[in-house]
Amino acid sequence: MIYCGFDNYIAIFKGGQMDAIFNIFSGLGSIHWEVIFQLLFVALIMLAGPAVIFVLAFRNGDL
Secondary structure (H helix, E strand, C coil), X not given: CCCCCHHHHHHHHHHHHHHHHHHHHHHHCCXXXXXXXXXXXXXXXXXXXXXXXXXXXXXXXXX
């Protein structure tokens, strides 16, 4: 990028990169975050059982 003054720099920045940034954030709005977090917490709960069994076996049954 060739710097030709502050006004030209702002125009170049607004024209190309800002549109890409706004497109990324507008794409994040269409993601179903509730479903993702529900699946995440179900996975954490399912992993908690074997983790407790492993801790119990590692410590010879003493929590």
